[in-house]
Amino acid sequence: MTKEDGGRRGRAGLDRRSLLGGAAGVGGTLLAAAGGARAEEAAIPAELPEWSRYLGPGVDDEPYGKPSKYEAHVIRRNVEWLTASTESSVNFTPLPWLNGIITPNGVFFERHHGGRAEIDPTKHRLLIHGLVEKPLVYTMEDIKRLPCEDRIWFLECAANGGMEWRGAQLNGCQYVRGMIGCAQWTGVRLKTLLERSGLKPNAKWVLAEGADASALTRSFPIEKALDDAFVAYAQNGEALRPGQGYPLRLILPGWEANMSVKWLRRIEVGDAPWYTRWETSKYTDLLPSGKAYKFTWVQEANSVITWPAPEHKVDGPGQYMIRGLAWSGRGRIVRVDLTFDGGKNWVTAPLQEPILPKALTRFYYPWRWDGSSVIIASRAIDETGYVQPTITQLRNARGRNSIYHNNAIITWLVNSSGEVENVQVA
Amino acid sequence: MTKEDGGRRGRAGLDRRSLLGGAAGVGGTLLAAAGGARAEEAAIPAELPEWSRYLGPGVDDEPYGKPSKYEAHVIRRNVEWLTASTESSVNFTPLPWLNGIITPNGVFFERHHGGRAEIDPTKHRLLIHGLVEKPLVYTMEDIKRLPCEDRIWFLECAANGGMEWRGAQLNGCQYVRGMIGCAQWTGVRLKTLLERSGLKPNAKWVLAEGADASALTRSFPIEKALDDAFVAYAQNGEALRPGQGYPLRLILPGWEANMSVKWLRRIEVGDAPWYTRWETSKYTDLLPSGKAYKFTWVQEANSVITWPAPEHKVDGPGQYMIRGLAWSGRGRIVRVDLTFDGGKNWVTAPLQEPILPKALTRFYYPWRWDGSSVIIASRAIDETGYVQPTITQLRNARGRNSIYHNNAIITWLVNSSGEVENVQVA
Numbered sequence: 001m002t003k004e005d006g007g008r009r010g011r012a013g014l015d016r017r018s019l020l021g022g023a024a025g026v027g028g029t030l031l032a033a034a035g036g037a038r039a040e041e042a043a044i045p046a047e048l049p050e051w052s053r054y055l056g057p058g059v060d061d062e063p064y065g066k067p068s069k070y071e072a073h074v075i076r077r078n079v080e081w082l083t084a085s086t087e088s089s090v091n092f093t094p095l096p097w098l099n100g101i102i103t104p105n106g107v108f109f110e111r112h113h114g115g116r117a118e119i120d121p122t123k124h125r126l127l128i129h130g131l132v133e134k135p136l137v138y139t140m141e142d143i144k145r146l147p148c149e150d151r152i153w154f155l156e157c158a159a160n161g162g163m164e165w166r167g168a169q170l171n172g173c174q175y176v177r178g179m180i181g182c183a184q185w186t187g188v189r190l191k192t193l194l195e196r197s198g199l200k201p202n203a204k205w206v207l208a209e210g211a212d213a214s215a216l217t218r219s220f221p222i223e224k225a226l227d228d229a230f231v232a233y234a235q236n237g238e239a240l241r242p243g244q245g246y247p248l249r250l251i252l253p254g255w256e257a258n259m260s261v262k263w264l265r266r267i268e269v270g271d272a273p274w275y276t277r278w279e280t281s282k283y284t285d286l287l288p289s290g291k292a293y294k295f296t297w298v299q300e301a302n303s304v305i306t307w308p309a310p311e312h313k314v315d316g317p318g319q320y321m322i323r324g325l326a327w328s329g330r331g332r333i334v335r336v337d338l339t340f341d342g343g344k345n346w347v348t349a350p351l352q353e354p355i356l357p358k359a360l361t362r363f364y365y366p367w368r369w370d371g372s373s374v375i376i377a378s379r380a381i382d383e384t385g386y387v388q389p390t391i392t393q394l395r396n397a398r399g400r401n402s403i404y405h406n407n408a409i410i411t412w413l414v415n416s417s418g419e420v421e422n423v424q425v426a
Numbered sequence: 427m428t429k430e431d432g433g434r435r436g437r438a439g440l441d442r443r444s445l446l447g448g449a450a451g452v453g454g455t456l457l458a459a460a461g462g463a464r465a466e467e468a469a470i471p472a473e474l475p476e477w478s479r480y481l482g483p484g485v486d487d488e489p490y491g492k493p494s495k496y497e498a499h500v501i502r503r504n505v506e507w508l509t510a511s512t513e514s515s516v517n518f519t520p521l522p523w524l525n526g527i528i529t530p531n532g533v534f535f536e537r538h539h540g541g542r543a544e545i546d547p548t549k550h551r552l553l554i555h556g557l558v559e560k561p562l563v564y565t566m567e568d569i570k571r572l573p574c575e576d577r578i579w580f581l582e583c584a585a586n587g588g589m590e591w592r593g594a595q596l597n598g599c600q601y602v603r604g605m606i607g608c609a610q611w612t613g614v615r616l617k618t619l620l621e622r623s624g625l626k627p628n629a630k631w632v633l634a635e636g637a638d639a640s641a642l643t644r645s646f647p648i649e650k651a652l653d654d655a656f657v658a659y660a661q662n663g664e665a666l667r668p669g670q671g672y673p674l675r676l677i678l679p680g681w682e683a684n685m686s687v688k689w690l691r692r693i694e695v696g697d698a699p700w701y702t703r704w705e706t707s708k709y710t711d712l713l714p715s716g717k718a719y720k721f722t723w724v725q726e727a728n729s730v731i732t733w734p735a736p737e738h739k740v741d742g743p744g745q746y747m748i749r750g751l752a753w754s755g756r757g758r759i760v761r762v763d764l765t766f767d768g769g770k771n772w773v774t775a776p777l778q779e780p781i782l783p784k785a786l787t788r789f790y791y792p793w794r795w796d797g798s799s800v801i802i803a804s805r806a807i808d809e810t811g812y813v814q815p816t817i818t819q820l821r822n823a824r825g826r827n828s829i830y831h832n833n834a835i836i837t838w839l840v841n842s843s844g845e846v847e848n849v850q851v852a
Contacts, residue, residue, distance in 0.1 A: 049549060051689075055639050056541025056668075058512025063501035064493070065532045068672045070547055071665045075489035086484025099612035099660040100576045102528060106491045107664065115482030121496055123475060145746050148790050150526045150778045186525035213481050234525040236662065238533065239497045242482075246494045263477075320571050352576045354780050364574050 067106075073097070076107050077174060082163075087115035088214070090157065092178030096309040099323065101152070101352075101360040103181035105236050110243040111157050111179065113278075114213030117263045121239075121247035124211070126193075126231075130269035133198030140247050143233065146188045146196075151230060151253070152359045154327050156180040156299045158256035158283050161406035164391070169422045173309035176410060176422060177302075180327070182360035185251060187232035190225050193267065202271045208250045211265035218259045219273035220252060220297070228253045231264060254329030254358040255297040256404070258283050288399035299329035301388050302407040303336055303380035314418035317371035322349070326361045328382035333361040335381040340367070342375035342411065342425050343390075349378070357383075369414070375425060377411040391424050493532075499523070502533050503600060508589075513541035514640070516583065518604030522735040525749065527578070527778075527786040529607035531662050536669040537583050537605065539704075540639030543689045547665075547673035550637070552619075552657075556695035559624030566673050569659065572614045572622075577656060577679070578785045580753050582606040582725045584682035584709050587832035590817070595848045599735035602836060602848060603728075606753070608786035611677060613658035616651050619693065628697045634676045637691035644685045645699040646678060646723070654679045654784075657690060680755030680784040681723040682830070684709050714825035725755035727814045728833040729762055729806035740844035743797035748775070752787045754808035759787040761807040766793070768801035768837065768851050769816075775804070783809075795840070801851060803837040817850050 067074065076091035083089040093109040110116065121140045129135035157179035163170055170176055190206075199222070206225045210216040220229070230251040233240060240246040245262025252259045258278060273279070273295075284292040303326035308314050326333045332355055337346040349363040363378075379388040391408035413421045493500065502517035509515040519535040536542065547566045555561035583605035589596055596602055616632075625648070632651045636642040646655070656677040659666060666672040671688025678685045684704060699705070699721075710718040729752035734740050752759045758781055763772040775789040789804075805814040817834035839847045 049545070049637055049691075051543045051545050052637050052639060052641060052691075054541075055513045056538065056543045058541055059502075059504045059515045059517040059536050059538060060512045062542075062669065063503070063517075065502070065534070065536075065667050065669055067490070067531075067664060068544070068547075068668050070673075074664055076485075076491070077489070078485045086486050087481045089485045091485040091489075097665075098663040099574075100610040100663045102610045102662045104531060104662055104664045105493075106532075108491070110485050110491075112482065112485060115480075115484055116488075117477045117482045118494070119475070119477050121494075141741070145744070147792055148525075148747055150788055152780075184526040184528050211475055211478050213478060215478060236528045236530055237524040237526045238493060238500055238530045239523075241491050242494050243488065243491055247496075265475075265478075315567070318571070321574055354578075354782070356780070362576055366573055 074107060076109060079175060088113045090159070090179060092174045093181050094174050095178050095304065095306045095325070096173040096311040098306065099362070101182050101325070101362050102236060103183060105183070105238065105241050105244070108181040108183065108235075108241070108244060109157070109179050111257070112212065112214075112243070113216050116243050117210075117212040118242055119211060119247060119263060124247050124265070126248060126264060127266045128193055128197045129266070130207070131200040131203040131271065132194070132269050133200065136197050140233065143188060143231065143248065146192055148186055148188055150184055150186050152182065152184045152354075152356050153251060153253045154180055154182040154358065154360050155251070155257040155260055156302075156327070158258055158299070158404040161408070162403040164408070164424070165402050165406055166400045167424070169424060171310045171422050173304060173306055173311060177304040180360070182327075183235045184237070185230065185232040186234035187230050187251070190229035190231055190250070190267070193231065194225060194269070199269060203269045205270045205273050207266075207268040207270060207274050208259070208261040208264060209266040209268070210245070210261045211263040216258075216261055216278055217274065217276040218261055218278055219276065220255075220259060222269070224252055224255070252297070254299060256283065256299055259297065283404060285398060285404050286401040288401070296405055299327070300405065300407045301328035301330070301333070301380040301382040301386050302326070303378040303388060304410050305376060305378050305412060308376070308412060308414055308420045310412070310420045310422055312420060314369055314414055314420065316418060317369050320367050320369060322365040322367045322376070324349070324363050324378050326363065326378065326380035327359065328380065328386070329358060330386065331357040331383040333380055334383050336361075336363045337379050337381070338365055339377050340374050343377060346379070371416060373413065373415045375411050375413050375423065377409050379409050500533060502535060505601060514539045516585070516605060518600045519607050520600050521604050521730065521732045521751070522599040522737040524732065525788070527608050527751070527788050528662060529609060531609070531664065531667050531670070534607040534609065534661075534667070534670060535583070535605050537683070538638065538669070539642050542669050543636075543638040544668050545637060545673060545689060550673050550691070552674060552690060553692045554619055554623045555692070556633070557626040557629040557697060558620070558695050559626065562623050566659065569614060569657065569674065572618055574612055574614055576610055576612050578608065578610045578782050579677060579679045580606055580608040580784060580786050581677070581683040581686055582728075582753070584684055584725070584830040587834070588829040590834070590850070591828050591832055592826045593850070595850060597736045597848050599730060599732055599737060603730040606786070608753075609661045610663070611656065611658040612660035613656050613677070616655035616657055616676070616693070619657065620651060620695070625695060629695045631696045631699050633692075633694040633696060633700050633702075634685070634687040634690060635692040635694070636671070636687045637689040642684075642687055642704055643700065643702040644687055644704055645702065646681075646685060648695070650678055650681070678723070680725060682709060682725055685723065709830060711824060711830050712827040714827070722831055725753070726831065726833045727754035727756070727759070727806040727808040727812050728752070729804040729814060730836050731802060731804050731838060734802070734838060734840055734846045736838070736846045736848055738846060740795055740840055740846065742844065743795050746793050746795060748791040748793045748802070750775070750789050750804050752789065752804065752806035753785065754806065754812070755784060756812065757783040757809040759806055760809050762787075762789045763805050763807070764791055765803050766800050769803060769835075772805070797842060799842045800840050801837050801849065802840060803835050805835050
């Protein structure tokens with residue numbers, strides 16, 4: 001076999017430090033000559049970096065790993081003035097620092113109504129009852145014995161962007177659209193559970209109840225229950241996190257996430273909606289007439305530019321990558337348009353694979369900034385042909401009194417200093 | 427608007443506790459009568475569970491979330507006797523407790539040769555030099571300005587399953603195949619970086635070097651560099667974890683993960699391989715003749731049943747879901763077969779979407795266990811037509827002296843007590 005120092009000899013007699021020193025010399029000259037583009041401006045360090053000189057921690061010190069200490073800013077944040085208590089409140093996914101379509105479980109937004117329930121899975125039960133032939137109670141082990149599937153779906157709070165209906169303009173992408181996340185879920189179709197119990201002929205509606213202190217309950221039609229409704233026990237490979245309903249949550253794909261009841265303990269089948277507080281006094285869209293839409297479940301097509309965003313400063317003129325997300329509760333995203341002049345002209349951004357129904361879709365777009373003040377925005381179009389509206393269009397239809405279902409185009413002003421502001425135009 | 431107690435009235439006058447008490451009575455009778463299948467055997471709790479009675483923690487206590495305390499067993503584990511130190515060692519992904527195809531970053535296996543480097547990203551540099559027209563040095567900010575993509579790929583250590591070549595049979599799915607993970611990566615094609623520097627006509631090979639204390643270096647052909655070779659800065663949405671090369675790693679999709687150099691600091695272009703220690707004394711396949719294959723980079727088709735597995739006990743006769751993973755470094759998995767009689771008969775398992783090239787593919791399969799002793803196994807077939815071999819076929823070709831590239835079919839014995847053992851048959 002080759003000697004241990006084979007690799008060293010392969011480097012034409014140069015040792016590690018002299019090689020790098022030499023490269024610094026060569027590079028320094030060439031790079032200075034090249035000028036302009038960013039890579040050339042950096043200086044090659046003549047010394048090895050400190051972390052190359054010492055052994056790092058071994059493989060036994062982080063049985064469950066964590067991010068680098070240099071990423072401590074990539075966290076969920078809440079807004080103190082938004083709610084009376086932190087137990088009935090929300091924290092926001094740090095979208096401006098994320099890439100891809102998978103939201104890491106550690107920063108997936110949370111919306112609780114009675115705090116984050118902490119459940120012993122061996123004691124958790126799911127009851128299926130009401131207009132069924134055979135009420136059944138399941139342990140978690142029972143549920144894991146049933147036919148299961150993986151699905152990648154987003155979950156978005158109905159109130160995502162809700163603070164902007166009346167004109168408040170939170171200066172942060174995290175706050176403006178951070179009540180969303182996307183994960184690969186593993187679990188059982190609700191249809192499988194209902195079929196095991198047997199639906200009675202008058203079964204028309206379903207109620208889901210959570211085991212948290214708020215006993216959150218929502219009604220939904222049997223058609224959704226027998227379509228893609230899902231009971232999940234895993235998220236991005238591992239068990240659900242407590243903040244996402246551990247050990248079991250409902251998922252109603254594409255619908256407002258409040259209906260994807262966490263800590264799921266009870267499914268009741270009935271012949272009419274229950275009109276719980278979470279579908280009457282809350283989670284309804286108040287119109288200018290004082291009336292409210294009865295049910296508005298679907299999260300319509302939406303998008304946001306996550307870089308640049310108010311959390312970032314654009315570091316001088318030059319080449320950048322626009323980063324953004326689009327999604328629709330009605331299916332696949334088919335197109336995302338971008339504007340760099342406040343909506344006068346639009347270009348189409350390529351979409352990253354995979355493009356999945358009711359999942360986040362990622363777009364990246366190269367952008368050369370000339371240093372002048374520009375208003376940038378994205379708009380999503382889904383497979384139904386629906387085009388993400390402007391805030392003016394939404395207000396014309398629904399006034400300013402709503403909290404929910406604000407899927408208006410978001411406009412960022414990049415000013416000439418490179419700072420990014422949330423502005424509302426059109 | 428509807429009163430706050432609307433939901434309560436909707437429940438036909440029943441309060442929460444009496445409703446559940448009633449259900450318990452009804453369910454108890456019906457469930458006892460139904461008998462047999464698992465769900466019926468559980469008793470409905472008459473009392474609300476304790477976590478329904480108190481407010482849980484608010485939304486500000488876990489800016490970066492963590493798993494439930496009841497999931498403390500789902501961790502990376504290392505094997506103390508396997509290596510002389512923990513700095514040059516490996517920990518294993520806890521496959522038997524995972525679902526889907528996304529490996530959470532917290533439990534993604536690690537293999538370090540000089541410990542886990544902990545790098546300040548503002549001081550990190552990537553040098554591109556050698557047979558290029560223009561050597562360049564990049565900061566992390568420079569790299570994030572370049573055209574980027576998302577890709578879902580597995581990374582598997584060449585030594586995955588390596589302890590079994592000579593007959594050792596580790597009694598754990600985590601140890602037998604846990605040197606693998608799969609993630610959505612975000613970054614830049616290596617081709618983009620090389621084109622910016624300009625390849626010289628005699629550019630035939632590429633060397634990648636890590637900034638860790640081992641300065642791990644590997645050679646690979648220019649064809650791979652210009653095909654799907656990738657420089658990643660994000661994993662499952664967030665920045666790479668330190669154990670995965672933060673802030674920057676190479677990825678050579680489908681190839682042994684040792685070549686996907688972590689903490690990437692240098693790319694050198696040359697006209698011949700460097701024959702570093704990690705491609706000569708290590709990471710080569712020793713044959714019975716005493717010679718070794720020169721380069722064996724591709725991770726061939728492989729699979730493993732993750733449930734049942736030695737870490738789990740099958741809890742009596744009844745219905746279960748077989749869970750497993752398949753993958754191939756050559757492209758997509760097209761079929762996974764399962765046997766329940768030690769390889770005499772095989773059935774095909776449905777595959778879960780998405781089925782992506784060089785990514786983990788998940789299969790679930792319903793299985794009724796009659797309580798007798800059975801030997802179960804999976805075998806993967808990829809889009810090239812390659813069929814995962816038996817350990818006998820591998821040993822006939824390559825003897826027993828290798829450490830690397832053991833993709834043999836794994837056979838679990840489920841004995842009549844429900845315990846699962848790792849056995850080698852055929």
